[in-house]
Amino acid sequence: MRIVAALGGNALLRRGEPLTAQNQRKNVRRAASALAALINEGHSLVVTHGNGPQVGLLALQSAATSDTEAFPLDVLGAESAGMIGYMIEQELANLVSAKSFATLLTLIKVDPRDPAFAHPTKPIGPVYDEAIAKRLAGERGWVIAPDGDRWRRVVPSPRPLEILEVSVISYLVERDVVVICTGGGGIPVIARDDGSMVGIEAVIDKDLASSLLARQLKADMLLMLTDVDAVYAGYGTSDQRALGKVTTTELMGHDFPAGSMGPKVSAAIEFTEATGKPSAIGRLEDALEIVKGLRGTRIDT
Numbered sequence: 056m057r058i059v060a061a062l063g064g065n066a067l068l069r070r071g072e073p074l075t076a077q078n079q080r081k082n083v084r085r086a087a088s089a090l091a092a093l094i095n096e097g098h099s100l101v102v103t104h105g106n107g108p109q110v111g112l113l114a115l116q117s118a119a120t121s122d123t124e125a126f127p128l129d130v131l132g133a134e135s136a137g138m139i140g141y142m143i144e145q146e147l148a149n150l151v152s153a154k155s156f157a158t159l160l161t162l163i164k165v166d167p168r169d170p171a172f173a174h175p176t177k178p179i180g181p182v183y184d185e186a187i188a189k190r191l192a193g194e195r196g197w198v199i200a201p202d203g204d205r206w207r208r209v210v211p212s213p214r215p216l217e218i219l220e221v222s223v224i225s226y227l228v229e230r231d232v233v234v235i236c237t238g239g240g241g242i243p244v245i246a247r248d249d250g251s252m253v254g255i256e257a258v259i260d261k262d263l264a265s266s267l268l269a270r271q272l273k274a275d276m277l278l279m280l281t282d283v284d285a286v287y288a289g290y291g292t293s294d295q296r297a298l299g300k301v302t303t304t305e306l307m308g309h310d311f312p313a314g315s316m317g318p319k320v321s322a323a324i325e326f327t328e329a330t331g332k333p334s335a336i337g338r339l340e341d342a343l344e345i346v347k348g349l350r351g352t353r354i355d356t
Contacts, residue, residue: 056098056099056274056275056276056346057098057099057101057228057272057273057274057275057276058093058098058099058100058101058274058275058276058277058278058346059101059103059265059268059269059272059274059276059277059278060090060093060100060101060102060103060278060279060280060342061103061104061105061261061262061265061277061278061279061280061322062086062102062103062104062105062143062280062339063104063105063261063279063280063281063282063339067079067082067083067086067104067105067108067109067139068082068108068109069082069282071182074108074109074112074181079109079139079142080142080146083139083142083143083146084146085339085340086143086146086280086339087143087146087147087149087150088150089280089339089340089341089342089343090102090143090147090342091147091150091151092342092343093342093343093346094147094151094154094233095151096343096346098346099228099231100233101224101228101233101234101236101268101269101272101274102143102147102233102234102235102236103235103236103237103238103261103264103265103268104136104139104140104143104235104237104238104239104261105239105240105261106132106135106136106139106238106239106240106258106261107177107178107179107180107239107258108179108180108181109135109138109139109239110128110131110132110135110179110180110239110258111179111180111181111207111208112180112181113126113131113134113135114126114128114131114179114180115180115181127254127256128210128243128256128257128258129242129243129244129254129255129256129257130254132238132239132240132241132242132243132258133160133242135238135239136160136161136238136239136242137158137160137238139238139239140158140159140160140235140236140238141158143158143235144156144157144158144235147233147235151233154231154232154233155231155232155233156232156233156234156235157227157232157233157234157235158234158235158236158238159220159223159224159234159235159236160220160238160242161218161219161220161224161236161237161238161241161242162218162219162220162241162242162244162252163215163216163217163218163219163237163240163241163242163243163244163259163264164215164216164217164219164244164245164246164252165213165214165215165216165243165244165245165255165257165259166213166214166216166245167245167255169211169213169214171211171212171213171214171257172211172213172257173211174211175198175209175210175211175212176200176209176211176212177209177210177211177212177257177258177260178200178202178207178208178209178315179207179208179209179210179258180207180208181207182202182203182205182206182207183199183205183206183207184205184206185205185206187206188205188206188207188208189206191208192208197209198210202315210256210257210258211256211257211258212240212257212258212259212260212318213243213255213257213259214263215240215241215259215260215263215264215267218237218241218264218267218268218271219244219252220236221268221271221272224236224268224272225271225272228272236268237261237264237265237268238261239258239259239261240258240259240260240261240263240264241259241261241264242254243255243257243258243259260318260322262279262318262319262321262322263318263321263322263325265277265279265322266322266323266325266326266334267325269326269330270325270326270329270330273330274326274330274332275332276332276333276334276335276346277322277323277326277327277332277334277335278334278335278342278345278346279319279322279323279334279335279336279337280337280338280339280342280345281319281336281337281338281339282338282339283316283337283338284297284337284338284341284350284351285297285298285299285336285337285338285350285351285352286298286301286306286311286316286319286320286336286352287316288309290311290312290316297352298352299352299353300348300352300353300355301352301353301354301355302354302355302356303323303324303327303328303354303355303356306320306323306324306354307324316336319336320336322334323335323336323354324354327354327355327356328356331356333353333354333355334353334354335351335352335353335354336351336352336354337350337351337352338350338351
């Protein structure tokens with residue numbers, strides 16, 4: 056099968072871990088092991104990944120060390136995509152020597168009039184206690200929101216409209232190259248009046264971008280890998296229950312948090328409704344078993 060596998064930022068850097076290169080390398084190695092199992096099973100793989108913790112850290116570093124204006128989020132997104140893609144490519148190549156790999160920075164067109172610019176929802180950077188988060192928000196002009204029992208900075212997350220490198224990605228995939236792309240949801244750009252492109256301050260949700268990519272590549276499955284074992288109905292309540300095999304209609308009957316599981320569910324519904332092909336959500340370590348339908352949440356029409 057041709058699978059677009061989307062790695063969550065928190066699958067690459069676990070919640071509460073210090074944002075160090077050593078920790079990220081350790082987690083990327085763990086992710087590569089799960090992805091290598093899919094490749095060794097004979098699947099054609101395209102890997103996308105989040106960058107929420109990483110791009111947030113780069114933004115903090117840029118603001119703290121720059122003598123002039125801090126770098127904008129589109130530039131930091133490109134920087135984090137290169138960093139994470141490099142690690143994923145290297146660790147995969149160490150495990151699967153018979154394959155060729157390529158990491159591509161991916162520009163994705165968004166609408167500058169997208170309502171998301173007025174209502175930031177995408178969490179980035181470290182988690183904080185509420186008091187610290189509110190102090191930082193006041194000092195730095197951030198918008199903040201709860202993330203579980205902690206707080207994080209949130210930024211605009213416009214809907215992806217067009218993947219500008221899709222023809223290049225498709226060319227490589229057709230030649231059996233494992234492509235790592237759409238890092239951090241891609242680099243958000245908008246069209247100027249003359250048709251040229253320019254970056255914009257935002258972070259695209261990587262699951263929605265991965266869904267768009269999977270549709271354009273005619274993938275057989277969209278696989279979203281995170282740090283939870285399944286989609287839960289009533290998550291965080293006494294009535295929570297894991298969803299196994301569900302239809303898109305059944306999923307539409309539940310509410311999911313906008314900053315975490317909500318985009319994954321929306322991406323799954325979009326892909327499966329548009330293609331008739333399955334999508335799945337689950338824990339990184341269970342990737343192969345999720346594809347086989349033994350673990351995680353599988354979504355069909």
